[in-house]
Amino acid sequence: MEKRKPTAISKGGPMGMRMGGTPQKAKHFKKTMLTILGYMKPYWGYLVLVVVCAVVSTAFAIASPKILGHMTDEIIKGLMGRKGINFDAVAGIGIWLICLYILSAVFSYVQGWIMTNISQKITYAFRKDVSKKISKLPLRYFDKHENGDIVSRVTNDIETISQNLNQSMTQIVTAIITIIGILCMMISISWQLTIIAILVLPISMAFISLVVKRSQKYYDKQQSALGEIDGHVDEMFSNHVIVKTFNGEKQSIDEFNRINTKLYESGWKSQFLSGLMMPIMHFISNLGYVGVAVVGGWLAINGKISVGDIQAFIQYMNQFTQPISQTANIANILQATAAAAERVFEFLNEKEESVETDKLSVPKIIKGEVDFKEVNFGYDIDRPIIKDFTIHIQPRQNVAIVGPTGAGKTTIVNLLMRFYDIDSGSISIDNIDIKDMHRNDVRGLFGMVLQDTWLFYGTIADNIAYGKPNATKKEIVAAAKAAYADHFISTLPDGYDTIISGTSDSISAGEKQLLTIARAILADAPMLILDEATSSVDTRTEALIQSAMDKLSHGRTSFVIAHRLSTIKSADVILVMKDGNIIEHGNHDDLMAKKGYYAELYSSQFSVV
């Protein structure tokens, strides 16, 4: 029952207009931005360089239309005058301009080069920190949070930060310089024309915001319809067998058509409205152009300005709108960056497992005597589930943990391995309180075979040798043989070098379990935690797993999450769990005699239908 989040579909609207829905707002914008700046600390010097490059490059770019205007003036002067065009002067301006263009390009590239470095290195640092953080968080965190959420922080959020940093850092600098620079140039040409140009701005802004507001509404509607349709398709296709066997096709198609119509209505409106922007802006800029031509013409006729100036001014006007719409966007980009960064920082600031110092070292030889003394524990402090639990387990005893699904059988594993610390009381191994040992040492005492087998991407040999990285090939094969896994491994084309990946179907669930047993055998820990297989394994492999587990647990203190009656009946101690608590313990005969929950559980399994 894999839960799939509806996939996000193509964020950008048509014509590459960027309007990725209503931007997510960060809760503490300022604080988060400051933290990002902190991450940039090693690159302060470079950042200054970036700004310098951007300033120089933009300044050159802004200067060029005016100079190009001089060229035109030079030509007109030549035409009007008697002497003809002064081609030396034209060439002089031309060479000067070529240099400017090239220099502007070079500086702009240098700036892009450095910014790439910075943003990528920051991304690297973010990812590294998150990964490191994962290794330090207590298990409690992982049990409470969905894996998908953490993965999305490492991938999507960090990606957003890196892209936006790269983009907006450069944009903020260039856009601001461009706006100021162009304004100065415009005013230097003619204040009358500048007023016209600036008057056009609010008009076009008003129109754009009018259109954007409308199209944003439909865009959001479209996104929500898309989410709905994704959800419906996912649900119907995943449950296709049910839809078919219950004749639910019509119902499903009707629902689909309802959402599809909604999607169509919002879709075309959103697309049409966002497409309005270009023609409207085009018209308004032409309006400004005509205004400039008329007023400029009048000024020129009166000899106040030159034709070259008008040409330059028109070029400036064309360059003016872009940085302005960019700055309008920067706010959104910064918001999105802050929102993404906030999620990453939130993760990085989670409380870590305490650092342990001054702990006892574990004796070399462990007998495997385990004591629970008045143990109290609850996942939430105010909801204790294990209350005053005391039991003494002799070395080499087998402990079976039984109870219905969801009774919290893994709690015992969590406590023994110190994945969680108990609230009060003590758990001790060979009379040493596990709280006084290093967490890693405690975990090293146990071999663990869980039901949802975990193997990592790598070869079978590497997976078996996980707990003993320097194991020889011989040891690995020996362990596999002991776990009855050697046979199936040798039937694989690549044998022990077969790569195990998430998608590999060549290995069945049962076989994976055999591999985890081999892994535990090779690690050779003095105590064991086992989780018996349930239904997903075919009977023959199950028999192999059982023999392998019996072999493994022989002579070691072992805790078994038991499903098989034979395991339960032969256990030295049975812990009966219900609703998280251990409600009974003892061996089979004791518990049957007690006629309690265990007896009821036991007899219900064999009741006559």
Place this chain on the structure above:
Amino acid sequence: MKNLIKYFKPYIFWLIVLIAFVWGQANANLTLPDYMSKIVTDGIVGKNMDAVKSNGVTMLIVTLIGGLCAIAVGFIASKISTGYVRKLREETFIKVEKFSLNEFNSFSTASLATRVTNDMQQIQNVMAMIMRMAFLAPIMGIGSVIKAYHLAPSMSWIILVAIGALSCLIVMLFIVVIPKFSVIQKLVDRLSLQIKETLTGVRVIRAYNKDKDQHTKFNRTNLKSTNLNIFVNRVMALMSPVMMLIMGLSSLAVIWIGAYVINDGNLRIGDLLALMQYVAQTIMAFLMISIVFVMVPRVAVSFRRVNELLATEPVITDIDKPIHLPNKIKGLVKFDNVSFGYEGSDQPVLHDISFTAIPGETTAIIGGTGSGKSTLLNLIPRLYDVTKGVILIDGIDIRNILQSELRSHLGYIPQKASLFSGTVKSNVLYGDGNKKSESDLESAINIAQAKEFIDKLDDGVKSPISQFGSNVSGGQRQRLAIARALAKKPEIYLFDDSFSALDFKTDSTLRKALKKEVAHATFIVIAQRISTIMQAEKIIVIDEGRIVGEGTHQELLKKSKVYREIAQSQLSATELMENK
């Protein structure tokens, strides 16, 4: 592609109208520089204020016309693309709803879902974009070149050089960068895979004290990805400065070289401005065309994927003259020499299966994983059709019955229970035209042992159920799935290992209730737990697709080796005897 074109037919007229508007838009854009030129030459240089004003007004009118055309284009383009995709989406969804499991297997569920959602959106966005640019860009590009040529034939080479330089830049960037993109994508996937691996394995990793190793492994990929990204981004950073450089140099060239042409008396000063515009417009058109070229292959992939789906005909269909079943049937299910193999596989999954399931009795099927028992059950609702032999219900070959009619008599409970988003009630009463009543709901819930937990929910049967039923526990989900089948009141029940998610106690009370309340029905039950089926009237043991034993529990213990093995692995010897 026949299917795709078929659905486009209603829009062909509108496409022609769209092209007409594009033509208007392009023409308006192309004549604008003429008026600019006139304003400068006749007006400003010629010191004639009236020429400035009249040309200015005409220019505004032309702009307005062009703008209106552009708006019309946008309107038609968005109507066509969304309308077409809406139809396409609907047709693909209806098609998929007709698919049998054969088609689901060959496509995979995730791939089908992508085709109906992501691919459609891709097609819609790209189509709108193409309709706006694919016609406009060539007209504008060619028009600009022609206009420029008319003004100054000797200067049109500037446009060609500028475009040549641009294409060199774009081609070079793409040759260097495109192959790296797929590598980057792989590394990104690898990163999230490694994180997922660490997260799912956190207990094992901690048990083996391997936290540091996992981190080192991740960081190795991290470093690789960072370095490659730096390389690619540095190359891509070339794009914008070089483009600006080309733009700048080409306008410089127009004026500089134009000086000589003007000097020879072949060009007016205002034309320089017009020429600069034409150069800029050609470059824009060229960029648009390159965008279209990048988009087309992408959308072609989506089109192909959708077409593939539409071209697939479901293997399982209704025959022309079906036999109709009465409203109430007896429910006698008979397998007669049935063999089955998946499409495209020579290896049959089931061989010569013959047995009869009698109303009022439980017929249990047991066998190891991969023995073919779930497949066998899937044959009865015709999720797959038999390859050989015949399945009869009340003596009628099920292939001669309408699928919907056949299924209305079957109550199917899948192995992994899954629910729909809605309420408890909408789930239990799901399907079959919703003809079921309140009392059906009540009794189904009671028999399925779901009453107790439903009553504890805040809104009882009106409590919300989220997608896949993820807000209730596995056992509860299973009980609701059973209630859903019960509410149909079918004559034949198909349980696909549906009890394994229940604890032993609920399992047995539920079976008792079933036996009591729906005594007349035929039960076909697949199970893993021997205890679930020990009491069945008939147990069929399947191994590697063949029936290897048939009889009651006690009979099979004596005569079937496979059954004994299964039994021994689950029960100890004394328990086997105890339950005589």
